[in-house]
Amino acid sequence: MAQLSDDCFAHGGRLMRLDEALALLEARIDTIIEVEQVALSEALGRVLREDVVSAVSVPAENNSAVDGYAVHFADLDPEAETRLPITGRAAAGHPLGRSAGRGEAIRIFTGALMPEGPDTVMMQEDCSLDGEAVVIRPGIKRGSNRRLAGEDITAGETVLRAGQRLRPQDVGLAAAAGLTELMVSRPLRVALFSTGDELQEPGQVPRPGCIYDSNRYTVGALLRGLGCRVSDLGILPDRRDSVTAALGEAAVDHDLLLTSGGVSTGEEDHVKAAVESQGKLHAWKLAIKPGRPIALGQVGLTPFVGLPGNPVASMVTFLAVVRPMILRLLGGRVEPPHRFAVTADFDHKKKRDRREWVRARLSLGSDGRLIARKFPREGAGILSSLVEADGLVELPEDLTRLESGAIVEFLPFSEVTP
Template sequence: MAQLSDDCFAFGGDLMPVDAALDSLRTRVVPVTGTEAVGLADALGRILAEDLTAPFDVPPHANSAVDGYAVFFDDLAADAPTRLPVTGRVAAGHPLGRAGRRGEAVRIFTGAPMPDGFDTVLMQEDCRTDGDAVLIPPGIKRGANRRAAGEDVRAGSVVLTAGRRLRPEDVGLAASLGRRTLTVRRPLRVAVFSTGDEVREPGAPLEPGCIYDANRFALMASLRQLGCAVTDLGILPDRLDAVRGALERAAAAHDVLITSGGMSTGEEDHVKAAVESLGSLHFWRLAIKPGRPVALGQAGGTAFVGLPGNPVAVMVTFLRVARPILLRLMGAAAEEPNLFSVRAGFAYKKKAGRREYVRARLARGDDGRPTALKHPRDGAGILSSMVESDGLVELPEDLTRLEPGAAVAFLPFSEVR
């Protein structure tokens, strides 16, 4: 079960700034327990559960960075070509078997271990052979084209820290240390559901007044991309007993329950009553657009997240609010997505005291600088605007008017996926 401190979602009163809400959550939400060992092929996207320390240097031996000739630098003339006999050959995986000797050169190939003593490598393109000897031009620097042992990783150093969400390069680095498995956090178990008599499964007949359930599928895709183990509870009927029963069963086997919409206080909105009957629920009114109403609470010992009903508001609040909560529950180290300074290609007015996210795509200006172009349709129900955008322009609480050409913070979708 998700480990949540008492009243961890109890926020009320005036609209809460986004940063204040996230700071509070970071201190109150405790990661779930449980780890498992997985093979490297299955480690991508998982949360590392323990520090990974290098047991040896990488590379474990000095080696050549090029195809060429290994020599002693002190054997080379400073202002004239040097002729040295070629007395051996070293290829990757095939050491010379002895130390180098002064006054000789050995043929060496990229990645091959440097014999002891040799400190410099000449590229073959810069040399000329003369029978069993090589002619080396002057001007090379001492240590050229020689990679040192431990140049990549030093023995005893921590190369990956616990809480890291593993990327392809992390998996490759673990492999370079000889690891076949890694200890990671178990996947966060998340149950997703929708409610509403107007909501239909994609592909089903669409009666007048009904809509297809886009939010649930967008949420499940976002959760799987985050590395969660997702259970689809489908569309629950608009009956309190049915909603309560489904949530009670799901809470017993999951860490998080998540939905969108249906969280008002109307007599047909049963999710609120169902969650409260199983635990506690608090409405968290964020100073954010699109978004604002986010319901957070607990059904038994299981966290509950209720997002807004409009598709764009669902996506924005998932990326900026739910995602940090889920990562914290997953045991991930705090990771703030990178926002990049770009030029605004549009004018905009907004209310003070509210953070707003504007959908935009990037284009190159005449001077080559990236410019954010606002999507022409900005309704909270226009999901196609997310598809046709590259990310979100983040406008801070104290801004009320944006002029074209001003610098703005841009959050690429790639930073939160």
């Protein structure tokens, strides 16, 4: 089982800026996940652990990019039409089988091997036929519509780098390089649970004072979107012995333990005591909104994360802190997600030295610029706000007042969610 070093998450407890928290995670978290070799069909979303070097050039030989006629550029009249006899045919997988001399035109199709000699292909739409000859209009450039050997990939070139999370195009490039398998991190095994006698499973008949457990489903979806293998431990009752037993058992065969809520010091908050009885727990107070508190610790040497209980805070904290942490555990490169400059249509006040994310929906302004429109209700418990929003307007620590019309950074959910 993968484990972290003892007391990896120790911190003084003061209010931390997000950049400082991420720097601490980068310094203290090492890759803990073993590698495995998988078929290309199973590689999507996995973290690559070895550079991929192509043994072949792509394309391997010069070929045609279009359906048309392969000719010698030197045969073409630059000012008038050129008439050439059609003396052969080359199709994909069926080469001409000989060289083609000056004064010939070879009927050629997309992907077909260029015969030796011709250096230019005229698209069939730009030609006309005259019996057994083709009439070519003037104006084409030398080498047009010819794909050169190795113009995509050169043999010996590193085409994929270790640490990247594989996208469909990455898998396709590996196939183009002739590979059938890739060396990747095995999936992170995450035990996910909720605690609280007030929580019920969706679909159950509601009891007075109870709510349906949504965080476990939101966070579970985020984990699966990162390729994690999630064990859903369900809702644990508000009993210390039950929570302690579940945590201890899950720590044996999981790489990460994760929950939301229940880590404060109330009489019914048993998670904190259950973790500390078998390991260590550190409450990080981050200078962010929403999502200020996050609990990081270990049960034995298995990392534990306790997210805030409010649905919006839980998801935002996951995206800001847990997502990069998971990628690092998997050996992935952790690069800041792309943010885009948009125009805010709202005023907003905030505290200095605190980073804030404002839920917003994008629309197109009359001048063609993207406008960020703030969701009208700001509560950290309003999960519907995340559904209505396209992403988050990110306000930096040194900003205290935002005025409508200002240019702001917008983080689309598509950059950080499945």
